[in-house]
Amino acid sequence: MASRTEGTPVWTDAMFTDVEGAKAFYADVLGWTFGESASEFGNYTQAYKNGKAVAAVVPPMPGQDGEPQSAWCLYFASPDVETTAEKVKAAGGTLLMEPMQVGDFGSMALARDPAGVVFGLWQGGAHEGFELEGEPGSYAWAEVFTRDTGASDAFFGTVFDYGTKKIKDEHMDYRLFDVGAEPVLGRMEMSGEDFPPEIPSYIQIYFAVDNCDKAVEAAERAGGRKVFGPMDSPFGRFAAIVDPQGAAFAVIDSKTTVGDMPEME
Template sequence: MAENRASASTEGVPCWVDAQLPDVEAGKRFYGELFGWSFAEETYGASVPARLHGEPVAALSPKTDGRMPTVWTVYFATPDIRALAERIRAGGGQIVIPPARVDGLGLAALAADPEGAVFGLWQPDSHQGFGRRHEPGTFVWAQLYARDTEAANVFYGGLFHDALFGPGAEPEFGRAAVSDVFPPEMPPHFLVHFRVAELEAALGTVARLGGRVQVPPFGTSYGTVAVVADNQGASFALLER
């Protein structure tokens, strides 16, 4: 079932994810088999959109600099990206890549919270974001792993109050301490979660395709999760619920 576009219009709702990869063609093979994604010839700027049942669900982007991390990034919707960028700075965060137009699709930026966790901003134009989500093979959750969860609550609550606490809000991202799941030296970061119908079967597919399990399955309030890396090193989570 296609996602409700209205729910994605609130500032602070996760609206898109992309992966920065050394080899996009290898990424297409990996994620195409794991999630059933297809890839058209069209591009979103330099990114290749992934589709499920004809609807956009993610994008794969070529790394333009080998020093850049191989990583999945979550983007939060905003009607005014420049105003949000100013609020991020005022709250103690920073703008890593300033707002820039992506063809006629919208405006994108990269930001970091006060602890350094990186996330994206998206002001939509023709590209509204996810065509499907919350179903197998699509985005379902983003978890922030922070060192100071109370400080994170203050920072993101101030930025995205309506998405987290407003009328009818159904948060699609949460906060937890890094040490709850990862070694203490792991830096704060967002972890993108994709829903799967059967977690154990999906983990077998990840291994067969050359990926690896970083954190074995564990229970959360929002489902059973395992953290994995693809065959190029990009980490993400699989969620069964």
């Protein structure tokens, strides 16, 4: 697999107090199977779809204060984590975890943008990232949901040298971040009643599914909660869900599209 261009989404994982519960939930909703936990790496456990790595789950680190909020973290490809980490700091971001080597798998760092959006950096080694994308049960898309669009736009554009395009829509502020000509990330302004003040800026990860409505039903049967949708769009039928441990994500059936693609400016 060719190495991914800097700024391209490359991996996702989430921390769960009840790892076995998380495994059961995502097996029901996304059809994941799970490998053996890696005890030398904090019982990090990879999830697979059709035998290909799509995500990972991990318990809290020993000694961590309080009960952490479960959340999916998106990692962006970096050719050199140390260099990208310096770009994060120079652009006004904060490093939550300094660059570190993870065996022969690669190197990582965790960071936060000036608006509070948490994300990761991944410099692939033996583990290059997603082995499956855009297929049911795997990563499909992600969007930065931010309360400070100016700060997030400037930050991500600077760190990853993104090009940007804005959707022509007077009712919402939505941008696409591009690597070359390829859109790799969306950005949505958090405003209105859909985003109460206690919800921080974050990255919403979309997993592909065969049928959005059935995925929502499976999530609710397994103890999850529907937040939004299912809704039709030109990009697919999608819905936002919170799992039983509070981790937010979305599902999308990209084959079921309604309406014309929006104009860009």
